Amino acid sequence: MPRRTATMLASTLMLIALLCAGVFIPVPYSEMSPGPTVNTLGDHDGEPVLQIAGRKTYATSGHLNMTTVRVTSADYRMNLVEAVYGWLAHDNKVVPHETLYPDGKTEEQSTQENAEEFSQSQESAKVAALKELDVPVKSWVIVSTVVKGSPAENKLHAGDVIKAVxxxxxxxxADVAKLVTRHEPGQDVRFTIVPAKEQAAAEKEKRTPTRTEDITITTTTSDDAGEKRAIVGISAGTDHTFPFTIDIKLADVGGPSAGLMFALGIYDKLTPGSLTGGRFVAGTGTIDDQGKVGPIGGIEMKTVGARAKGARYFLTPADNCAAAAKDTPEGLTLVKVNTIQDALGALKDIRGGDTADLPRCGK
Incomplete structure (x- = not known):
């Protein structure tokens, strides 16, 4: 065989071998890509995203789109070829697997965590919107989760109202942890609670719960990094009673990042006129009960997805501005927001066509 032919054959075989290796060798990476965007003012899967009963609502127009990110599953093993393609693709982002699934988190655990965060974001969105409208909301501290195998297991339950420690x-x-950590590990702490079932019955009957219980729990030592402290194995959260019904109908979405857009959608439906003036506005951001907007992950993917759907303005958490401004899709204006008040002010300028002084990312 001529030397040139042999060399070409050897090179071809080596290339084939490298391609095969690239296909079959897994790499510790995952991929993020633009996910669906949904207009909080419109319908999804045949029904309104925001459903309000017991309070007058008003017609809306335009778009207030929440945005999402698609990610590969926890058990998906990316190969080298896919990783390289993802790195080169403009609309996708390849990240270390542990970024999306830290500490070996399973798909089931991630889904459950995202569902809990999504539920909490809906509650905070409702509270933030109603506070802006000066509508009173009753709130109380509850047991949010109980750690399996902890001292609190079978003594406290999710939904129990914590009246005192x-x-x-x-x-x-935050008061709960502060009061528990006053103890040394091994000491007893006394919780005064309204059991979850009693609280639920009282809400249904529109009365104040009357039955409380005192529960004594022996603390144990924290096993996380940092200074050792007394714990009982619960996380505390907040629950609310609203003066009318607000339902958010959106399946197959998780995480807390739609909070801001839900709050704005609720506010729009409960006030005369249109927040957007018919414009296409999208955005993202967590929101707390006080209306403060927090950062989210995958901002670059969300701006791409929003612009592809037709958005002209994108409400961007201030802490995400630097990352979003690095590669802003053409035709999309990034509007920096820290609070729901910032977002409402920006929307006033947008619907009025007075956009020259909008607080933009990168300026």
Whole structure:
């Protein structure tokens, strides 16, 4: 065989071998890509995203789109060829697998966590919107989760209302940890609670719950990094009673990042006129009960997805501005927001056509 032919054959075989290796060798990476965007003012799967009963609502127009990111599953093993393609693709992003699934988190655990965060974001969106409208909302501190195998297991339950710890009234979720950590590990702590079932019955009957229980729990030592402290194995959260019904109908979505857009959608439906003036506005951001907007992940994917759907303005958490401004899709204006008040002010300018002084990312 001529030397040139042999060389070409050897090179071809080596290339084939490398391609095969690239296809079959897994790499520790995952991929993010633009996900669906949904207009919070419109319908999804045949029904309104926001459904409000017991309060007058008003017609809306335009778009207030929440945005999402698609990610590969926890058990998906990307190969080298896919990773390289993802790195080169403009609309996708390849990240270390542990970025999306830290500490070996399974698909089931991630889905459950995202569902819980999504549910909490809906509650905070409702509270933030109603506070802006000066509509009173009743709130109280509850047991959010109970750690399996902890001292609190089978003594406290998710949904129990925490009235006091060691006789000291609890007003905020942070009060619970502060009062528990006053103890040394191994000491007893006393919780005064309204059981979840009693609270649910009282809400249904529109009355104040009357039955409380005192639960004594022996603390244990924290096993996380940092200074050791007394714990009982719960996380505290906040629950609310609203003066009318607000339902958010959106399946197959998780995480807390739609909070801001839900809050704006609720506000729009409960006020005369249109927040957008018919414009196509999208956005993202967590929101807390006080209306503060927090950062999210995958901002670059969300701006791409929003622009592809037709968005002209994108409400961007201030802490995400730097990343979003690095590669802004053409024709999309990134509007920086820190609070729901910032977003409402920006929307006023947008619907009025007075956009020259909008607080933009990168300026």
């Amino acid at each position: 060691d006789g000291t009234a609890v007003k905020q979720p």
